[in-house]
Amino acid sequence: MSRYTNLLVVIDPAQDQQPALSRAVTLSERCDADVKLTLFLAIYDFSYEMTSMLSSDERQAMRNGVMHQREEWMNDIIQSHNAQHCDIEKEVVWHNRPYEAIVERVLSHQHDLVVKATHKHDTLGSVIFTPTDWHLLRKCPSSVLLVKEHGWPDKGKIIASVHVASESETHAILNDKLVDEGEVMSAMLGAELHLANAYPATPVNITIELPEFDPTSYTDAVRGHHLTAMKALRQRHHIEEARTHVHEGLPEDVIPEIARELDAELVILGTTGRTGLSAVFIGNTAEHMIDQLDCDLLAIKPDGYISPLDPRASD
Structure with a gap:
């Protein structure tokens, strides 16, 4: 059932509690495959590179010592997170750009999911994404699951954020992939899958520049188009109408609001390419939407995506 069997779990060197490992253990326990x-x-300390009195071999020995200490610390992390029964490998690398080290590992070992903890703002409740998070969302060739410090309850809710009205074939294929992904995750977690879509409000300048323009009819037509497209998507995947949501507004406002109303544990989001599938990016709309989410995020790449860090991207 699960398509995720080779997980790369990013460990936070500054924390003893590792939500990413807890989430990965949950996924492994609920998966029907090994x-x-x-x-x-990935660790790096610039001071070790500036020790001019030491030879390169001595500096490397110092780095190896630090990495060995971290490997021992990771053993304690495994014990404290009750992950001893899992099939676990450990890797510590010396690298000053963590996201590059992560992507390189994904490319070399064909990981199908990167699991990384992110942070929740104490006051606003929204997720705070680090530069590493953003680089992974843009450049990692595998799916990326960003998690927070909370559990996934039984009979929870998962939202697939779809873009149903686009005439782009890439968007249509990605919508189907998002729903398929949602169905897999829902089955694993005993959760209920919902589909959510936002449609734009009538531009104010049109009503000013065209006095005879009927904004109500225009809004009804736009909404009807999105509802028809959503109906086709849900029927194709045998999802009942009550679990689909088509709301007026900007996606960055609508999707987080639906997630809060449903108390969703996970939002699944697709990414698309700027110039084809070889240059994926997260646009401003998606960035703003993600900033407002206060639940976990699973970012899915379109089929055929090639990371800009992949040697094939320069061919």
């Missing part, structure tokens, strides 16, 4: 977890830690 799952391998690789705990991955």
Whole structure:
């Protein structure tokens, strides 16, 4: 059932509690296939590079000592998160750009999911994404699951954020992939899958520049188009109408609001390419939407996506 059997779990060197590992353990326990977890830690200390009195071999020995200490610390992390029964590999690398180290590992070992913890703002409740998070969302060739410090309850809710009215074939294929992904995750977690879509409000300038323009009819037509497209999508995947949501507004406002109303545990989001599938990016709309979410995020790449860090991207 699960398509995720080779997980790369990014460890936070500054924390003893590792939500990413907890989530990965949950996925492995609920999967109907053997799952391998690789705990991955990229560390770097510039002071070790500036010790001019030491030879390169001595500096390397110091780095190796630090990495060995971290490997021992990761053993304690495994014990504290009750992950001893999982099939676990550990890797610590010395790298000053964690996202590059992560992507390189994904490319070399064909990981199908990167699991990484992110943070919740104490006051606003929204997720705070680090530069590494953003680089992974844009450049990682595998799916990326960003998690927070909370559990996934039984009989929870999952939202697939779809873009149903686009005439782009890439969007249509990605919509189907998002729904398929949602169905897999819902089955694994005993959750209920919902589909959510936002449609634009009538531009104010049109009503000013065209006095005879009927904004009500225009809004009804736009809404009707989105409802028809959503109906086709849900019927294709045998999803009942009550679990589909088509609301007026900007996606960055609508999707987080629906997630809060449903108390969703996970939002599944697709990414598309700027110039084809070889240059994926997260646009401003998606960035703003993600900033407003206060639940976990699963970012899915379109089929055929090639990371800009992949050697094939320069061919």
